[in-house]
Amino acid sequence: MTTNILEMRSITKTFPGVKALQNVTLDVGRGEVHAICGENGAGKSTLMKVLSGVYPFGTYEGDIVFENETMEFRDIRDSEAKGIVIIHQELALSPFLSIAENIFLNNEITGAFGLIDWNKTNIEASKLLARVGLRENPTTKVRELGVGKQQLVEIAKALSKRVKLLILDEPTAALNDEDSDHLLDLILSLKAQNITSIIISHKLNEIKKISDTVTVIRDGKAIETIAKIDVTEDRIIKDMVGRDLEHRYPDHTPHIGDEILRVENWTAYHPQDPTRVMVDNVNINVKRGEIVGIAGLMGAGRTEFAMSLFGRSYGTKISGSVFKNGKEIKTRTVSEAIDNGLAYATEDRKFYGLNLIEDIKRNISMASLKKLERGGFVDDNEEFKVAEGYRKSMNIKAPSVLAKVGKLSGGNQQKVVLSKWIYSDPDVLILDEPTRGIDVGAKYEIYTIINRLAAEGKGVIVISSELPELIGICDRIYALAEGRITGEVPIAEATPETLIKYMTMEKERA
Amino acid sequence: MSNLETKPADDTAAGGRVNPVENRFTTAITHVLSDLGKNGIFIALVLVVVVFEILTNGVLLRPQNVSNLIVQNGYILILAIGMVMVIVAGHIDLSVGSVAAFIGAVSGVFAVNMGLPWWLSIILSLLIGAVVGAWQGFWIAYVGIPAFIVTLAGMLIFRGLALVVLGNANIGSFPELYRSIGNGYLTNLFGDFAVDPLTMGVAIIAIVAFIVQSVRTRRGRQSYGQAVEPLGWFVGKLVLVAIVVGLFAYALATFKGIPVTLIILAVLVLIYGLVMTRSVFGRHIYAIGGNLHAAELSGIKTRNVTFWLFVNMGFLAALAGLVFTARLNLAGPKAGDGFELEAISAAFIGGAAVTGGIGTIGGAIVGGLIIGVLNNGMSIMGIGIEWQQAVKGLVLLLAVAFDVYNKRRSGGR
Numbered sequence: 001m002t003t004n005i006l007e008m009r010s011i012t013k014t015f016p017g018v019k020a021l022q023n024v025t026l027d028v029g030r031g032e033v034h035a036i037c038g039e040n041g042a043g044k045s046t047l048m049k050v051l052s053g054v055y056p057f058g059t060y061e062g063d064i065v066f067e068n069e070t071m072e073f074r075d076i077r078d079s080e081a082k083g084i085v086i087i088h089q090e091l092a093l094s095p096f097l098s099i100a101e102n103i104f105l106n107n108e109i110t111g112a113f114g115l116i117d118w119n120k121t122n123i124e125a126s127k128l129l130a131r132v133g134l135r136e137n138p139t140t141k142v143r144e145l146g147v148g149k150q151q152l153v154e155i156a157k158a159l160s161k162r163v164k165l166l167i168l169d170e171p172t173a174a175l176n177d178e179d180s181d182h183l184l185d186l187i188l189s190l191k192a193q194n195i196t197s198i199i200i201s202h203k204l205n206e207i208k209k210i211s212d213t214v215t216v217i218r219d220g221k222a223i224e225t226i227a228k229i230d231v232t233e234d235r236i237i238k239d240m241v242g243r244d245l246e247h248r249y250p251d252h253t254p255h256i257g258d259e260i261l262r263v264e265n266w267t268a269y270h271p272q273d274p275t276r277v278m279v280d281n282v283n284i285n286v287k288r289g290e291i292v293g294i295a296g297l298m299g300a301g302r303t304e305f306a307m308s309l310f311g312r313s314y315g316t317k318i319s320g321s322v323f324k325n326g327k328e329i330k331t332r333t334v335s336e337a338i339d340n341g342l343a344y345a346t347e348d349r350k351f352y353g354l355n356l357i358e359d360i361k362r363n364i365s366m367a368s369l370k371k372l373e374r375g376g377f378v379d380d381n382e383e384f385k386v387a388e389g390y391r392k393s394m395n396i397k398a399p400s401v402l403a404k405v406g407k408l409s410g411g412n413q414q415k416v417v418l419s420k421w422i423y424s425d426p427d428v429l430i431l432d433e434p435t436r437g438i439d440v441g442a443k444y445e446i447y448t449i450i451n452r453l454a455a456e457g458k459g460v461i462v463i464s465s466e467l468p469e470l471i472g473i474c475d476r477i478y479a480l481a482e483g484r485i486t487g488e489v490p491i492a493e494a495t496p497e498t499l500i501k502y503m504t505m506e507k508e509r510a
Numbered sequence: 511m512s513n514l515e516t517k518p519a520d521d522t523a524a525g526g527r528v529n530p531v532e533n534r535f536t537t538a539i540t541h542v543l544s545d546l547g548k549n550g551i552f553i554a555l556v557l558v559v560v561v562f563e564i565l566t567n568g569v570l571l572r573p574q575n576v577s578n579l580i581v582q583n584g585y586i587l588i589l590a591i592g593m594v595m596v597i598v599a600g601h602i603d604l605s606v607g608s609v610a611a612f613i614g615a616v617s618g619v620f621a622v623n624m625g626l627p628w629w630l631s632i633i634l635s636l637l638i639g640a641v642v643g644a645w646q647g648f649w650i651a652y653v654g655i656p657a658f659i660v661t662l663a664g665m666l667i668f669r670g671l672a673l674v675v676l677g678n679a680n681i682g683s684f685p686e687l688y689r690s691i692g693n694g695y696l697t698n699l700f701g702d703f704a705v706d707p708l709t710m711g712v713a714i715i716a717i718v719a720f721i722v723q724s725v726r727t728r729r730g731r732q733s734y735g736q737a738v739e740p741l742g743w744f745v746g747k748l749v750l751v752a753i754v755v756g757l758f759a760y761a762l763a764t765f766k767g768i769p770v771t772l773i774i775l776a777v778l779v780l781i782y783g784l785v786m787t788r789s790v791f792g793r794h795i796y797a798i799g800g801n802l803h804a805a806e807l808s809g810i811k812t813r814n815v816t817f818w819l820f821v822n823m824g825f826l827a828a829l830a831g832l833v834f835t836a837r838l839n840l841a842g843p844k845a846g847d848g849f850e851l852e853a854i855s856a857a858f859i860g861g862a863a864v865t866g867g868i869g870t871i872g873g874a875i876v877g878g879l880i881i882g883v884l885n886n887g888m889s890i891m892g893i894g895i896e897w898q899q900a901v902k903g904l905v906l907l908l909a910v911a912f913d914v915y916n917k918r919r920s921g922g923r
Contacts, residue, residue, distance in 0.1 A: 313807060335809035344807065352807055355800035357867050366797055367808035369790050377788045381734040388735075400737070420808070 005030040005165060005196050006051075011062035013046055013055065013220075020046045021060070021220045028165070028213075033187060033197045035211035037204075039240055039466065043220040044200050048167050052086040053079040066165070083164030087154045089173060095143035100125035102142050103157045128156040132186055148179025155186065166190065167198045172206060173299055184210050202297050204233045204504065216240055237497050249472035250444065252451045256475065257288030259326070260459040261428045266320035268308040274316050278304045280483035282320070286428060286459035291450060293470035294463045295499050296480035302463045303347055305480070306430045310344035311337040324427065338367060341427035345417050347436060347463070349410075353417045356406030360398060361387035363405050363416050368424045390419035395445060411442025418449060428459040435469065447473050467496045479503050551861055551876045554909070558880050562887030569890050570883070573765040576758065581693060581837065583882035584771035585610070585830035587875055589853035590860070591782050592826035594874035596819055597857050598786075600799045600866030601657035603823050605646065605664030607849035610831030611841075612672040613639050617832055618681030618841035621688050628688040636828050642668065643824020644817070651816035665850070673843055681841040690770050692836025697767025706763040713759030717752045724748060771833055778826075783871045795819065799866030855902070856881055859909040880905070 006028040013021040021043050028034045038044050049055050051064060053073030064071045066082060073079045076086075093102050100122050109124060111117035125138035134152040142150060151171060158166055168187070172180040187197050187210055201207055207214055208231055215225045216239035223239045262285040270276040279301050286292045296302045307314035309322065311334030322329050324340060331337040337344075346352035354363055364387045365372055372379050372386070387401035394415045398408060405416055414434065421429060431450065435443040450473060454460050464470050470477050471494050479487040479502030487502030563570045589606050596603050613635050620631035642664075649660045700707045724744075731738050738744070762768060786792040794815045797805040806812050830849065835841045860877030862869030881902060888898045 310807070311809070333809075333811075334807060335811065338809045346807060351801075352803045355797055355804055355867065357800050357863075358796065362793070362796075366793075366804070366810075369793055373790050376790060377784070378790055378793055380788070381730050381736070384731075384736055385734050 003030055004028060005067060007063075007065040008047070008051065009063040009065065011047065011050055011060055011064075013043075013050055013060040019220055021050070024062075024217070024220070024222045026215055026222060027225070028196060028198060031191060031194050031196055032212040033191055033199060033210050035207040035214045036198060036200050036217060037202065037207060037214065037236060037240060038217035042217045042240075044217050045169060046220075047217065048086060048169060048198070048200065051079070052076055052084055052167065080161055083162055084167070085158040085161055085163040085165070086167040087151070087158060087169065087171065089170045091147075091150050091154055093142045093150055093153060096141060098139045098141055099129070099136060099145075099153055099156075100138035102153055103128060103138075103160050105157075107160065124160070125156070128159050131159060132156045133182065146179070148175045148182070151175065151179070151183060152186070155190075163195060165196045165198065167200075169200045170202065170298075171199065172201065172203065180206070202504075204236055207231070207236070208233070234497070237500055240496075248444070248468070250448045250451055252291070252454070252473060254291070254475045255289045255455065255457075257457065259285050260288045260324065261286045262323040262326075263309065264321045264323070266305065266309065266322075267318070268304060268315035269317040271314065271316050278315060278483050279308055282480075282483075282485050284461075284478055284485065286461060288457045288459060289454050290476065291454050291460045291462060291474045293474035293477035294461060294480055295467060295470055295477055295503055296463075297503050298465070300480045300503065301483035302480055303432055304483070306344055306432055306461075306463060309337075310334060310342060310430065313344075338424055338426070341425075342430070343367075343421035343424055343426035343428070344430045345421050345432060345434060347433035349413050349417055354405050354413060357404065359402045359404055360391065360396065360408075360416055361401040364390055364401075364419045364423055367420055371423075386423065387419075390423065394419050394449065409438075409442075411438035411445070414438055414442070414446060415449075418446070422453070426458065428461065429453060430461045430463070432463045433465065434462060435464070435466070443469075467499050470494070470499070471496070479505075481505050550912075551859070551873055551880075555876050555880050555883070558883050558887075562883055562890075566887055566890045570887055571761070573761040575886065575890070576761040577765045577769060579879075579882055579886055580772050580775070581769050582886065583878060584692075584769075584775055585834045585837075586849065586852045586856060586882065587775055587878045588778060588826055588830040588833065589849055590856035590874040590878040591778055591871055592823040593850075593853040594857040594860065594862050594869045594871060595782070595786065595795060596657070596823055597854070597862045597864075598799045598866060598869040599795050599816060599819055600802065601650065601816070601819070602854065603646075603657065603661045603664075603820070603827075604850050605661040605668060606823065606827040606830070606853055607846035607851075608665045608668035608672065609639065609642050609824060609827040610834060610846035610849055611843070612642070612668040612675065613828040613831035614835035614841040614845050615672045615675040615681065617688075617835060618684070619675060621684055622681050628685045631688065632691070632832060635832055636825055639828020639831070640821050640825045642828070643821040646824065647817040647820030650820060651813040657820075672845070676841065676843055680843075682839060684836060684839055689836045689839055691774065692771065692833050692838070694770040695766040695768060696770065696773065704764065705760065706767045709759055709763035709767050712768060713755055713763075717755055720751060720755075721748055771837075774829070774833070779871060779875060786871050791815070791818075796867060799863075799868070801867075852878075852881055855906045859906060861913060863913075864910075877909075 004027050006026070008024065008026040011021050011024045011026075012019070024043070024047060026036075026047065036044050036047070046055075050060050053076045056074045057072035064073070066084065071079070071082065073082075079086075094105065097105070103125050104121055109117050109121045111120070122138045129136060129138060129152075132152045132155050134149055134156065136145065136149065142153060145153065155166070166187075171183055175183065184206065187199065190197065199207075199211065211231075212228050213225060214228075214231050214236060216223045216236060218240060226235065264283055266279055266282040267277065268279040270278050282305055284292070284294075294302050294305075304314050308318050309331060311331055312318055313334060322331055329340040331340060331342060350356060355366065361383055365378070365383050369378060372383050384401065390396065391398065391401050396408075396412050396415045396419070398412060405413060408416065418431075418434070434450070435446050438446070450460055450462065462470065462474060471491070474494075475491050477489045477491070477494050477499065478485050479489065479499055481503050486505040487498075489498060489502070559570065569575060589610070593603060593606065616638055617631050617635040620626045620634055621628055626634070646657075646660050646664050649655045650657045696708060697706050728738050728744065762772075786795070794805070794810050794812075797808065797810055798812050798815055802812060831846060834845060838845070856878035857869060857874045858864070858877070859880055860869065860873030860875070862873065884902055884905060885898060888901065893901075
C-alpha cells in the first residue's frame with residue numbers, strides 16, 4: 001500500500017435547508033486513480049469544491065489533510081499553490097486566446113521589465129503539449145480546437161502548475177470514443193509520472209478500466225470505497241441507488257385512458273454544430289392520466305428533446321410529427337404549442353422559467369394573458385383572484401401574490417412555475433427536473449400535484465435524473481441515451497439497474 | 511376572502527393586537543414609508559423645484575416660466591416616453607435626436623418647400639418616422655443586431671440624411687397652424703379674463719376624473735379582497751394631487767392658457783401609461799425585459815414586440831422633431847443634437863433599470879421634468895452651459911447610484 005496523498009476527514013457541508021455532505025471521509029493513495037461515482041446531486045461536485053477551496057475553509061466542517069499537512073484553503077488559488085488542480089466539466093478556456101496564452105493565463109512567463117517572454121512561453125507550452133500528446137501549434141487559437149483537444153489543453157495547463165493531484169469532473173461526458181480513449185490513456189500515463197487523479201464519472205466501463213479505487217457517494221454520504229479487484233458494475237449501481245423507495249412518494253392509482261400525445265421520428269441537431277445529432281429519431285407516446293418518465297444521463301438529449309418539441313425552442317433541422325388525440329398538430333412556435341395544449345416547465349427555473357424581478361401574480365399569468373384580456377387590456381382584479389387561488393391550492397408560501405418571485409425558496413418558485421403552466425390549461429405537461437434543487441418536503445408536494453394532474457386526465461411527461469423519483473411516480477419510463485430511445489420499461493419491471501443499463505447503452509459503432 | 515389573509519405580512523408583525531389605534535397608526539406609517547420609497551422620484555422633483563425657487567428668488571414658479579418649462583421640455587418628455595419603453599424591454603435608442611432632426615427637415619420640405627397643407631405635412635412626417643422606426647426595428651428584432659449598434663448607425667445615417675434633405679440651408683417660416691403644436695396656446699375661448707376659465711375648467715375636469723378613477727380602482731380591489739392603503743392616506747394623496755394640479759393650472763391660466771404641447775403630452779401620457787400598466791402589449795414588454803428566455807418560453811412573440819417598440823419610438827421621435835421644429839419655426843442642421851442623451855437620462859433618473867424589466871412612463875416624465883427644471887433654473891441664474899452640462903451629468907449619476915443603493919438595501923439584486 002502507498003501512503004495517502006489526501007485524506008478528507010468527516011467533511012460536512014450544509015446549505016440553507018439542505019445537508020449536501022454528511023460526514024464524508026475520502027482517502028486517496030499517492031499515485032492512484034481514484035474514481036468517485038454517484039447520481040446527479042449526490043454531492044460529488046460539492047465534495048470537490050470543498051477540496052479545491054471553492055467553498056473556503058470555515059464554510060464546512062471536517063479536515064482536509066494533503067501530504068500530511070492540514071489545509072485551510074481560502075480560495076482556488078490556495079489549493080492550486082499546493083498542487084491540487086480541478087478541471088471542470090465546462091471548460092474554463094478563453095476561446096480567442098492561443099493555446100500557449102491559455103496555458104499560462106495568470107501565470108505568465110515574464111522577462112525584462114515584466115513583459116511577457118513569448119519565445120519561452122511558446123517553447124514551454126510545446127513541451128507541455130508533447131506531454132499530453134496534443135500535436136498542435138501553441139499559437140493556435142483555442143476556439144479552433146475540438147472539445148477533446150481543449151480538454152488536453154486544460155490538462156497541460158494543470159501540468160504547468162506542477163499538479164500533484166488532478167481532479168477531473170466528468171471529463172469524457174462531451175467527448176467521442178476516440179477522444180475518450182486518448183484521455184483515459186493520458187490519465188494512466190500521468191499516473192506513471194506519479195500524478196494522482198480523482199475522476200468523477202458516470203460511465204461504469206470507464207471507471208472499471210482505469211481506476212484503482214472507487215468511492216460511491218449517495219445523498220451526501222460516502223457509501224463505500226471499493227478496491228479495484230472487488231469492483232463490479234452491479235455493486236456500484238447498488239451503492240448508487242440503494243435507498244428506501246417506500247413512503248417518499250404519494251400513492252398513485254393510475255386511471256389510464258386513450259392515447260393523448262404521440263411523437264414520431266423526432267430528430268433535432270445541435271444549433272451551433274448542425275452535423276451533430278442531439279435528438280435521434282425519438283418515438284414516444286403518452287396516454288390520458290398517465291405519468292411517463294424519461295430517464296437519461298446528463299447530455300443524453302432529454303431537455304433538447306423536450307425543448308425542440310415545445311415550439312422549436314432548441315436545435316436546428318428539426319423533423320418529425322406530433323399527434324394529439326390521433327390528429328397531427330403543429331408546434332412550430334411556442335404559442336402554437338401552447339394553443340395546442342402543450343406545456344413545458346423548464347429544468348432551469350431562474351434562466352428559462354421565471355421573471356424574478358416580477359411578482360407571483362404576473363409570473364403565473366405570463367403564459368395565459370389571453371385568458372385575462374378584455375379588449376387589449378389585462379383584467380388586473382381577475383388576475384389577482386386567479387393568482388390568489390393558486391397560492392392557496394398549490395400552497396405557495398408567500399405573504400401575498402404581490403411578493404417578488406426572486407425572493408421565494410426554490411420549492412415555492414417551482415410551485416409558481418407549475419401554477420403558470422396549469423393555468424394555461426394544457427392537455428400534456430412536460431416537466432423537466434421538476435424537483436431539482438428543492439427540499440424533501442416540497443418534493444412530496446410536487447409529486448402530489450403531478451398525481452392530481454394525471455387524475456384530471458392530463459398526460460404528464462416527467463424528465464428526471466433521479467431514478468428512484470421516476471420509479472416512484474411514473475407509470476412507464478423511457479430510457480434515453482445519446483439522443484435515442486434505448487428502452488421502454490413498464491413500471492412493474494422498472495428497477496434502477498435495468499434503467500441504468502439502458503441509459504448507458506452506447507451506439508453500435510462500425 | 512377575509513381581509514386578514516391578504517394584508518401584507520409586515521403589519522401584523524409591527525402592531526400585534528395590543529392596541530387597535532396604535533396598530534392602525536403603524537399600518538399608516540408603513541404605507542407612507544413604502545409610498546415614499548416608491549415615489550422617491552417625486553420627492554426629488556419637489557426638492558429640486560424648491561431649491562431652484564429659492565435660488566432664483568421666486569422666478570422659477572412665475573406663471574410665464576411654468577408655461578415655458580412645459581413648452582421648452584415638451585419634446586424631451588415625448589422622447590422619454592418612447593425611450594423608457596425601449597429601455598424596459600432591455601434595449602436603447604441612440605438615434606432619436608437625429609431622427610427628430612431628419613423628420614423636422616422632411617416636414618419643412620412638405621410644409622414650406624412643397625406647400626402642402628399643415629395637417630398633411632404632419633401626418634406624412636409621422637408616417638415617415640414610423641418607417642424609420644420599422645427600419646431600425648427590423649435589424650434589431652429580426653436580424654438580431656444589438657440595438658446599441660443599430661441605433662448608433664441610425665444616429666449617423668439620419669443626421670446625414672437630415673443634412674441631405676436640408677441641402678445646406680435652413681428651412682424656415684412654417685404655416686401658423688403647424689407652428690401651434692410647438693408654441694400655440696388654447697385660451698380666450700370664453701373671452702379675455704385675468705384667469706382663463708377654459709384652463710381652470712379643464713383642470714377641474716381632470717381632477718374630478720382622477721378622483722373618480724382612483725375611487726373606482728380602490729373599490730374594485732376591495733371587492734376582490736385585495737389590500738388597499740388606509741382611507742386617510744388615500745384621501746390625503748387625492749387632495750395633494752388636486753392642489754398641485756390646481757396651482758399648476760392657475761399658473762397657466764394667468765399666463766396664456768394651456769400650451770398645445772401640454773395637450774399633446776397629456777394625451778400621450780394617458781395612452782402610454784395605460785399601455786404600460788394595463789395592456790397585454792405592456793405586459794409583454796416587461797416580461798421581455800425581465801427575462802427574455804422565460805418570455806419566449808411563455809409563448810410571447812418577443813421579436814414582434816421588439817419590432818413594434820422601435821416603430822413606436824420612430825413615431826414619437828418624429829413627433830418630437832415636429833414639436834421642436836414648430837417651436838423654433840425653423841428646420842436646421844443642428845436640431846435634435848443631444849436629445850437622445852436627455853431622453854435616456856430622463857428614463858434612468860425616473861427609475862428605469864439598465865438591465866431592463868423596470869421603469870414607468872410616470873417615472874420617465876418626472877425624470878424629464880427634473881432635467882427640465884435643472885436646465886431652466888440654472889439658465890435663470892445665469893449659469894453657463896458648461897456648468898449646466900456638468901451638473902446634469904452629476905445628477906444622473908447620483909440618481910442611478912441612489913437607485914442601486916436602495917435596491918441593495920431592500921435585498922434585491
